Amino acid sequence: MDAADNPALPVTYAEVAAASGRLAGHAHRTPVMTSRTVDERTGARVHFKCENFQRMGAFKFRGAFNALAQLSVEARRRGVLAYSSGNHAQAVALAGRELGARVTIVMPQDAPKVKVEATRGYGAEVVLYDKHTTSREELSASIAAERGLAVIPPFDHPHVVAGQGTAAKELIEDAGALDYLFVPCGGGGLISGCALAAAALSPGCRVIGIEPAAGDDATRSFRSKTLQSCHNPDTIADGARTHSLGAVTFPLVLALVHDMSTVSDPELIAAMRYLWERMKIVVEPTGALGAAGLFERGFPVAGKRVGVVVSGGNVDIAALAPLLRA
Secondary structure, eight states: OOGGGOTTSSSOHHHHHHHHHHHTTTSOOOOEEOOHHHHHHHSSEEEEEEGGGSGGGBTHHHHHHHHHHTSOHHHHHHOEEEEOSSHHHHHHHHHHHHHTOOEEEEEETTSOHHHHHHHHHTTOEEEEEOTTTOOHHHHHHHHHHHHTOEEOOSSSSHHHHHHHHHHHHHHHHHHOOOSEEEEEOSSSHHHHHHHHHHHHHOTTOEEEEEEEGGGOHHHHHHHHSSOOOOSSOOOSOGGGOOSOOOTTHHHHHHHHOOEEEEEOHHHHHHHHHHHHHHHOOOOOTGGGHHHHHHHHSOOSOTTSEEEEEEOBOOOOHHHHHHHHHO
């Protein structure tokens, strides 16, 4: 049996394939881009899966739509709740608008303004909280119980993971078999889904997760084989400020991911700027994690076929400008 369809795992590749069918006609099949400059820099043939061109600007729409699409009509009518620093918030808000579900989003007060405004623009109610004094999970559970809402977590949900895996499914279908796949990692939803797709469609591919050094819980969990946490990591990669991997994503990472590594915020900013200047694509800091890992961590990719998931492009220009100038 293929590892990606092992029934002992919390999600299988068959669920990724089913999610692909649900997303058809709703999610964009985002472009796969190449760069001669990047190939010369790395010595590899690099294919970038550009989820910055996905609806609402990030891969998160895939998992959110797949999860909401499997709710009953009655559950959608009652409404759904999600908690997120930004991209998952926008994704659930947009998916809810598409599927006729009322949406409430719990967001930290310091979430990027552009993401808060976009979430409201998709029609969601936004509830702000102080992340230093309030647990988003506890606040969300309280609101959901009071209102009878279905909770769509940002990563630790089988339907969310399956939806995210469609990004790598499309990448491999369009680019062909890969030797390496670099994937940003926060709570592990994206890398878990992508690892399922890679195991099924490109079995020799080594899947590498990249997270910010300030939030290295997934890397420590991968190394120790025990779940580690990191409270409110201080990193520019706001989409990867998760506390830990989850009950769904942790076993998938252990079973299917080949290595994990971290990059510093300065390395992340440099990679993001490089993609802006050389490939002319707008990438947010979290979205550049995979590229930063490829550029900075010395993986033996020369002569290999490499995939990089660019996870999003929702940039808060006002907040980012001083960092780019520096």
